[in-house]
Amino acid sequence: PFTVLCALVVVLCIVGGFAPSQKMHDVWLIFAFGVGGYLLRKADYPLAPLVLALVLGPLMEKSFRQTLIAEQGNILAFVERPLSATFIGLAILFFVMPFLVAFITGAKERLHVPSKRPKIN
Secondary structure, eight states: OHHHHHHHHHHHHHHHHHTTTOOHHHHHHHHHHHHHHHHHHHTTOOHHHHHHHHHHHHHHHHHHHHHHHHTTTOGGGGTSSHHHHHHHHHHHHHHHHHHHHHHHHHHHHHHTOOOSSOOOO
């Protein structure tokens, strides 16, 4: 049954968090992240991008630092190659696109304000 499985998972998470360092601080962190995840789930926030960011974020930061060290701090190294410049351009476009669409649709709505005069047939 679901209730037994859920209780078992909670107990294993608490034991797994407490066992390595034997500090209650880690157990409180488990509860805090659990409450945070519950609130995100209730707000219909997609958890997959958050998990991807938490997993891939440190790897991306490390690679970013390695590239800057290899290029002596030259930030243009990220756009010197055509493929990386294309990906950076697409990322910027995908970030800016919702704002542009909202601005354009808002401008169209402002231009097409219906007149208050009655139509004559």
